[in-house]
Amino acid sequence: MNHPAFSSLKLANAQLKNLENLGYQHMTPIQAQSLPWILQGRDVIAQAKTGSGKTAAFGIGLLERIHAKYFGCQALILCPTRELAAQVANEIRKLARYQHNIKVLTLCGGMPIGPQIGSLAHGAHIIVGTPGRIQDHLRKATLDISQVKTLVLDEADRMLDMGFAEAIADIVQYTPVQRQTLLFSATYPQGIQAISAGYQQDPVTIKVEEQV
Ligand code: ADP
Ligand code: MG
Numbered sequence: 001m002n003h004p005a006f007s008s009l010k011l012a013n014a015q016l017k018n019l020e021n022l023g024y025q026h027m028t029p030i031q032a033q034s035l036p037w038i039l040q041g042r043d044v045i046a047q048a049k050t051g052s053g054k055t056a057a058f059g060i061g062l063l064e065r066i067h068a069k070y071f072g073c074q075a076l077i078l079c080p081t082r083e084l085a086a087q088v089a090n091e092i093r094k095l096a097r098y099q100h101n102i103k104v105l106t107l108c109g110g111m112p113i114g115p116q117i118g119s120l121a122h123g124a125h126i127i128v129g130t131p132g133r134i135q136d137h138l139r140k141a142t143l144d145i146s147q148v149k150t151l152v153l154d155e156a157d158r159m160l161d162m163g164f165a166e167a168i169a170d171i172v173q174y175t176p177v178q179r180q181t182l183l184f185s186a187t188y189p190q191g192i193q194a195i196s197a198g199y200q201q202d203p204v205t206i207k208v209e210e211q212v
Helices: 013-020 029-039 055-061 080-097 113-122 130-138 156-161 165-172 188-198
Strands: 044-047 075-078 105-107 125-129 150-153 180-185 205-209
Touching: 013 055, 013 080, 029 044, 029 055, 029 205, 044 075, 044 080, 055 075, 055 080, 055 180, 075 080, 075 130, 075 165, 075 188, 080 125, 105 113, 105 130, 113 130, 125 130, 130 165, 150 188, 156 180, 156 188, 165 188, 180 188
Parallel strands: 044 180, 044 205, 075 125, 075 150, 105 125, 150 180
Antiparallel strands: none
16 A cells, blocks of 8 residues: 655645655655644654654654744754664754755764854754753753744653653753644653653644554
8 A cells, every 4th residue: 555645745845856856755654644733733642663754754844844044943852862863863954955054963962062062052953862961951051942843752662761751851841832742652651641741732643553
């Protein structure tokens, strides 16, 4: 069965062209089910196994809301590890290729903080980071997320396993109440419900079951 083409969504022509160049023709099931809601601005909980294309689901959605001319952080993506943050940042850079001047910055622990502060001073539209380091920057006031339009909790199940629940709660306090909150996860443990109830408004829940 073929899933809908990206061209069935209301995306800029340049983005459709870019997706075509990336070899993305049809949406994956999680993309087909979540993107229409994400593009409407709804909060979404999306559960699908690893490798199902979750990054492009939230990436395409958040890129639609970025204003390139404003250099403040407009989207914040929290990931459990430095490696995952790097992968997500790479994918978003590919998806953003048609939009010139959109800057994606990673802020992760285990890296010196000085250069991160330097990069932040130049401005970044999209920040991908691990919760601990994002908290460090918020405490130092080297990061301003008060204008964030989209907050993504990627691999939320793993972030909970790693004990980031409190850090996430702290970070959310620095974001505007009027924001879109997207929660992506490979599994759906108990704690996810609490995270959703705490930070999302009237979320749409999407689960893509594994095909047998
Ligand atoms: P997940 O976050 O669900 O584990 P990823 O977002 O990392 O999955 O995507 C897995 C791979 O699928 C990536 O290499 C990505 O470039 C590719 N991909 C995503 N969406 C599509 C698509 N619609 N068509 C083709 N490849 C895609
Ligand atoms: Mg992922």
